[in-house]
Structure formats: C-alpha cells, structure tokens
Amino acid sequence: MDPSCPPFPQAPPLQLQPGLPGLELPTLDLERVVGGEDRAALVAACRDLGVFRVVNHGVPGELRGRLLELGQQLLGRDPFELKKARPGYFWGTAALQSLRVKEVNWLEGLHLDLVPASSSSSQVGDGGGEGWIRIRALMADYGDHMAYIARKLFDALAAELGLDTQQTASYLTERHGFLRLYRYPPCPSSASCLGMEPHTDSSVLSIILGQDHVGGLQMLRDGAWHDVAPAPGELLVSLGDMMTAISGGLYQSVRHRVLASRPSTERLSCCYFAFPQEDAVIEAPSGISSVYRPFSYREFREQVQADIKATGSKVGLSRFFTAASSTYVPPRIMMPAATRRAHGHTGHYWRRANSFIERTLLECRSGIRQS
Numbered sequence: 001m002d003p004s005c006p007p008f009p010q011a012p013p014l015q016l017q018p019g020l021p022g023l024e025l026p027t028l029d030l031e032r033v034v035g036g037e038d039r040a041a042l043v044a045a046c047r048d049l050g051v052f053r054v055v056n057h058g059v060p061g062e063l064r065g066r067l068l069e070l071g072q073q074l075l076g077r078d079p080f081e082l083k084k085a086r087p088g089y090f091w092g093t094a095a096l097q098s099l100r101v102k103e104v105n106w107l108e109g110l111h112l113d114l115v116p117a118s119s120s121s122s123q124v125g126d127g128g129g130e131g132w133i134r135i136r137a138l139m140a141d142y143g144d145h146m147a148y149i150a151r152k153l154f155d156a157l158a159a160e161l162g163l164d165t166q167q168t169a170s171y172l173t174e175r176h177g178f179l180r181l182y183r184y185p186p187c188p189s190s191a192s193c194l195g196m197e198p199h200t201d202s203s204v205l206s207i208i209l210g211q212d213h214v215g216g217l218q219m220l221r222d223g224a225w226h227d228v229a230p231a232p233g234e235l236l237v238s239l240g241d242m243m244t245a246i247s248g249g250l251y252q253s254v255r256h257r258v259l260a261s262r263p264s265t266e267r268l269s270c271c272y273f274a275f276p277q278e279d280a281v282i283e284a285p286s287g288i289s290s291v292y293r294p295f296s297y298r299e300f301r302e303q304v305q306a307d308i309k310a311t312g313s314k315v316g317l318s319r320f321f322t323a324a325s326s327t328y329v330p331p332r333i334m335m336p337a338a339t340r341r342a343h344g345h346t347g348h349y350w351r352r353a354n355s356f357i358e359r360t361l362l363e364c365r366s367g368i369r370q371s
C-alpha cells in the first residue's frame with residue numbers, strides 16, 4: 001500500500017454506470033448578474049437545475065492555480081502525520097468525522113472556517129514551514145473572493161424572491177462560511193468506489209473550483225448521473241438545501257457526487273460553502289406557499305447530525321415538510337432482492353431510491369414538476 005495514501009476502509013464495491021455526457025450548464029457573467037442583464041438567466045438556472053457556471057467572477061487565475069497546486073504538494077503526504085499536526089486535515093467523509101461512521105469516500109482534504117484572521121491561527125495547523133503559512137494566506141484570500149461572489153449572487157436571488165432587508169442579511173453570512181480543499185487520490189478500484197458519495201449540500205450556496213482539465217464531478221438529472229465537464233477559468237455554483245428552503249422549494253439543491261480518481265491520476269478541488277445565521281428563522285417570503293415549516297439552520301444541522309448518527313446518512317429537508325405536506329406518506333419502494341444484492345449496500349440503495357421519490361413529490365407539490 002502506498003504510504004502516502006490514507007488508510008481507507010474496505011467498502012462493499014459499488015456498481016457504477018458510466019456518467020452520461022453533455023449536461024449543458026448555463027454560464028452566467030457575474031457582472032451582468034449584478035447589473036441585472038443576467039438576472040432572468042440566474043433565476044431560470046436556479047429553478048430548473050440548481051447549478052450553473054460563473055465567468056467574469058474576479059478571482060485571479062494565478063490565485064486559483066497556486067491554491068490547487070500548493071494543495072497538491074501539501075496533501076498526499078503521510079496522512080497520519082498530517083492528522084496529528086494539521087487540525088484542519090481529514091480523510092474519508094468530512095461530515096462524518098465526529099460521528100465515527102464508516103469513512104467510505106476516497107478523498108482527503110483541509111477544512112478552513114472563514115473566521116476573522118485573529119481567531120484562525122490554530123486552523124490548518126500552526127507554523128509548519130513556508131508551505132503551510134502560504135496555504136493559509138491563499139485560502140484566506142480566496143475566501144474573500146468567495147464571500148464577495150456569494151453575496152452578489154444571493155442579493156440578486158433575494159431581490160427576485162422579495163426577501164426583506166433583514167432576511168437578505170441573515171440568510172447568508174458569507175464571511176462565516178468554510179472552505180475545503182480536496183485531494184481525490186489515485187484509487188486502485190476506482191470503477192467501484194466513489195470520491196464523494198451522492199449528496200446535496202446543506203449550505204445556502206456552494207462554489208466549486210476544479211482543475212482546468214480534470215473531470216470527475218457528476219450531477220443527478222432526471223434520475224441519471226451526468227458528467228460535468230471541466231471548464232477552464234470558470235467557477236461552478238450549486239445551490240444547497242438552505243436555498244431550497246428560503247425559496248419555499250422553488251429553487252433546487254442539486255444532488256451530486258465525485259468519482260474516485262483512476263489509478264495514477266488525482267483530482268484537486270476547492271469548495272466554498274455559505275450558510276445562514278445559526279438562529280435566523282428560515283421561511284419563504286409571503287406570496288410563496290412553502291412546503292417547509294419555518295426552522296433555523298441550527299435545527300437543520302442538529303437534525304442532520306442525529307440522522308447520520310442513527311442511520312449513517314442525511315435525510316435532509318424532507319424532515320421539515322409542513323404538516324400538510326407530510327401527511328402524504330410517500331410510497332416506499334422495495335427493490336427486487338437480486339437488484340439489492342447486485343448493488344452491494346441494500347440500505348443505502350433503498351434510502352437513495354426513496355429520497356428520489358421524496359424529491360419528485362416535493363417538486364410536484366411546489367409546482368416545479370407537472371406530473
């Protein structure tokens with residue numbers, strides 16, 4: 001075993017179909033969103049897909065390149081040493097770190113909370129040579145750009161939804177989000193493993209920076225996984241669960257996953273996640289009849305952690321349906337035994353299938369899907 005590779009546990013092999021090519025994602029110009037010219041395109045992307053590309057975002061190419069390059073140099077070393085010396089370092093499933101659940105994701109990374117500089121000194125490890133000092137500085141600089149972009153996009157969406165000033169301020173605390181720098185190391189059984197399991201983000205919105213020519217990210221669309229082609233210079237924005245709740249179900253949080261890197265290849269990415277204020281009560285503006293009851297991000301986070309602890313996976317927004325929307329019990333589908341066996345993890349498969357049904361129901365209820 002390569003000593004630089006984290007000790008990933010053996011997981012039952014997955015049967016992964018090749019991703020479908022050609023998912024067309026809209027490309028928005030940030031300045032034109034701010035100016036109003038690309039506003040309609042932004043709303044359409046959030047309603048129909050929950051994901052879009054952004055150009056003219058103002059993040060210098062040099063900063064993007066140096067961040068991923070230095071991440072590649074610093075990660076991919078002795079993982080036990082990194083875990084001891086670098087507080088932000090993790091491998092496996094980041095969301096499950098504190099919960100001692102099986103770590104199945106074939107990735108390692110650095111987590112950085114975007115907090116004021118004075119309190120960030122213990123993050124990503126103190127000291128440790130020039131590389132670590134530089135990466136902290138690069139991440140902080142990059143985080144400022146992310147906060148700016150998130151605020152501009154959110155303000156545009158808030159205006160479209162008719163949120164009041166207080167909601168617009170408290171539903172996005174863009175300077176208190178976090179960054180994760182990921183390395184998906186070479187995986188000897190990449191055809192039957194995942195770099196990151198299927199999920200929706202819990203954030204308001206997330207911004208993904210990938211390498212110019214390395215693919216691996218996939219989005220679920222109409223029940224099938226689609227490859228997202230890398231697009232040099234662009235950032236990818238995906239909406240999270242909080243944006244779905246803020247919009248009463250009008251905007252989508254898209255389910256996505258990352259393939260494990262093939263042997264002798266690796267993938268680097270850097271993701272930014274923006275959240276609401278912990279205790280702000282999230283409810284859709286009057287005029288939108290929401291399928292969710294009002295709740296705070298704190299409640300949501302605690303529910304997600306409780307569900308992960310109890311079942312190993314996130315249930316998510318369906319926990320917060322209004323009484324009226326939750327009186328309808330979705331039909332639970334049972335897979336034929338042979339299909340379940342072929343898939344490996346039966347519980348996992350069943351939960352995924354049912355969460356797909358729940359999402360479809362949600363879309364029907366909020367009028368997004370007419371069927």
Ligand SMILES: O=C(O)CCC(=O)C(=O)O
Pocket residue numbers: 180182196201208210217256257258269270271
């Ligand atoms: O690495 C990527 O491209 C995506 C990562 C991701 O989806 C996440 O961190 O939530």
Ligand SMILES: [Fe+2]
Pocket residue numbers: 199200201206256
């Ligand atoms: Fe994600």
